[in-house]
Amino acid sequence: xxxxxxxxxxxxxxxxxxxxxxxxxxxxxxxxxxxxxxxxxxxxxxxxxxxxxxxxxxxxxxxxxxxxxxxxxxxxxxxxxxxxxxxxxxxxxxxxxxxxxxxxxxxxxxxxxxxxxxxxxxxxxxxxxxxxxxxxxxxxxxxxxxxxxxxxxxxxxxxxxxxxxxxxxxxxxxxxxxxxxxxxxxxxxxxxxxxxxxxxxxxxxxxxxxxxxxxxxxxxxxxxxxxxxxxxxxxxxxxxxxxx
Numbered sequence: 001x002x003x004x005x006x007x008x009x010x011x012x013x014x015x016x017x018x019x020x021x022x023x024x025x026x027x028x029x030x031x032x033x034x035x036x037x038x039x040x041x042x043x044x045x046x047x048x049x050x051x052x053x054x055x056x057x058x059x060x061x062x063x064x065x066x067x068x069x070x071x072x073x074x075x076x077x078x079x080x081x082x083x084x085x086x087x088x089x090x091x092x093x094x095x096x097x098x099x100x101x102x103x104x105x106x107x108x109x110x111x112x113x114x115x116x117x118x119x120x121x122x123x124x125x126x127x128x129x130x131x132x133x134x135x136x137x138x139x140x141x142x143x144x145x146x147x148x149x150x151x152x153x154x155x156x157x158x159x160x161x162x163x164x165x166x167x168x169x170x171x172x173x174x175x176x177x178x179x180x181x182x183x184x185x186x187x188x189x190x191x192x193x194x195x196x197x198x199x200x201x202x203x204x205x206x207x208x209x210x211x212x213x214x215x216x217x218x219x220x221x222x223x224x225x226x227x228x229x230x231x232x233x234x235x236x237x238x239x240x241x242x243x244x
Contacts, residue, residue, distance in 0.1 A: 002026050002027065002028055002053070003026075003027045003028070003081070003083040003084060004027065004028045004029070004030070004080050004081055004082055004083055004084070005022050005027050005028070005029050005030070005082075005083060005084035005085070005086065005226075006029070006030045006032065006075065006082065006084070006085045006086070006120070006124065007019055007022070007029055007030070007031055007032065007086045007088055008032040008062060008086070008087050008088055008089035008116065008117075008120070009032070009033075009088040009089030009090060009139075010029070010031035010032055010033050010057075010088070011031075011033040011035075011037060011040050012189070012190055013088075013187075013190060013215060014088050014139060014184075014187070014189065014215055014218050014219065015031075015086075015088035015089065016043075017215045017216065017218075017219045018088060018219055018222060019031050019044075019047065019055065020047060021219050021222075021223055022084075022223075023047040023048070023050075023051040023053045023055065024051055025223070026051060026052075026053060027053065027083075027084070028053045028054045028055065028080075029053070029054075029055045029056070030055075030056050030058055030075055031044065031055055031056065031057050031058065032058045032060060032062070032071070032089070033057055033058070033059060034059065034060070034061060034062070035059065036059065041057075058071050058074075058075070062089055062111070062112045062116035063091075063108050063111040063112050063116070065115070065119060068116060068119050068120060068123075069119070069123065072120065072123040072124065076127060081127075081131060082124055082127045082128060082131075082134065083128075083131075083133065083134060083135065084134070084135050084136075084137075084226050085120060085121065085124045085128075085134070085135070085136045085137070086136075086137045086139070086222065086226075087116070087117035087121070087136070087137070087138045087139060087161075088137075088139045089112060089113075089116065089117075090112065090113055090139065090141075091108060091109045091112035091113055092109060092150070092151060092154050093105040093106065093108075093109055093151055093153060093154070098152050101151065101152065101153065105153070106152070106153035109151070109153040109157055110153055110156065110157045110160075112157075113154065113157035113158060113161065114157040114158075114160045114161055114164075117138055117161055117164075118161075118164060121136055121138075121164075121168060121179075124136070125168070125172055125177060128172070128175065128177045129172060129175035129177060132175050132176045133176050133177070134172075134175075134176070134177040134178070135177070135178050135179075135180075135226045136168065136177065136178070136180075137179075137180055137181070137182060137222055137225055137226065138161050138162075138164070138165050138179070138180075138181040138182075139181070139182055139184070139218070139222075140158040140159075140162045140165075140181045140182070140183045140237065141154070141155070141158040141184065142183050142184060142185040142186075142239050142240075142241040142244060143155050143158065144158050144159045144162060144183065145239070145244075146206075146244060158183075161181065162181055162183065162237050165179050165180065165181040165235065165237060166235045166237075169234040169235030169236075170235060173234055173235075178225075178230075178231070178233065178234040179235065180230075180233060180234060180235070180236050180237070180238065181236070181237040181238070182218060182221055182222055182225070182237075182240060183237050183238060183239045183240065183241070184213055184217075184218050184240050184241065185203075185207065185239070185240065185241025185242055185244050186200070186203045186204065186207075186212055186241070187212065187213040187214070187215060187217070187218060188212045188213065188214050188215065189215060200212075203244075206244055207241065207242035207243050207244050208242060208243025208244075209242035209243055210242075211242060212242075213240060213241065213242060217240055218240055221238060221240055225238075
């Protein structure tokens with residue numbers, strides 16, 4: 001019997017690569033994205049044909065609680081098992097100076113990076129606990145331990161999600177629901193487009209491996225953590241940062 005997964009941030013970067021990796025393993029996906037995109041639609045169609053899976057795209061704004069709740073209600077009404085939830089979506093504001101960042105911008109980042117994964121996990125865990133089976137993966141950030149490299153609200157939201165991961169794992173473990181976090185360092189995604197070359201070089205030089213992380217580095221670890229090979233692992237945060 002094939003498994004079914006929910007992936008947020010599925011239109012680009014790590015989330016998009018996870019959709020492809022899950023499809024390759026015969027896992028069906030509800031792909032949560034924030035807008036329609038013809039090129040992405042073609043990508044999804046090709047995955048469905050190549051791997052004989054279904055991928056349902058769900059368009060929501062993850063900063064809106066009611067949109068999240070409505071989407072989950074529709075997913076549950078499909079009467080399918082929900083085996084995997086991967087909270088891969090992330091938002092970041094453009095300004096690194098605390099004094100120059102508006103509370104409105106901070107609130108948006110925290111809504112997407114922290115409250116959205118919490119709301120999704122609350123709702124989906126009810127299904128998983130009834131099934132007595134499920135895996136939740138939260139994508140956080142190594143910037144939690146390197147606070148000079150990222151914006152205040154980004155660090156705060158990811159640190160909160162790390163802590164929440166351990167709490168959720170403790171509470172839901174009795175129902176065979178495992179919850180882990182992956183904490184990437186500087187990874188070669190579109191988030192780097194607006195980063196200064198000097199800062200990028202500084203971070204790369206601070207790693208033991210002297211390179212950026214690649215999307216596949218994160219995806220490979222994620223695929224291990226949703227597999228039965230990791231069935232005794234829960235409540236952990238895995239730093240994947242090249243030895244920063």
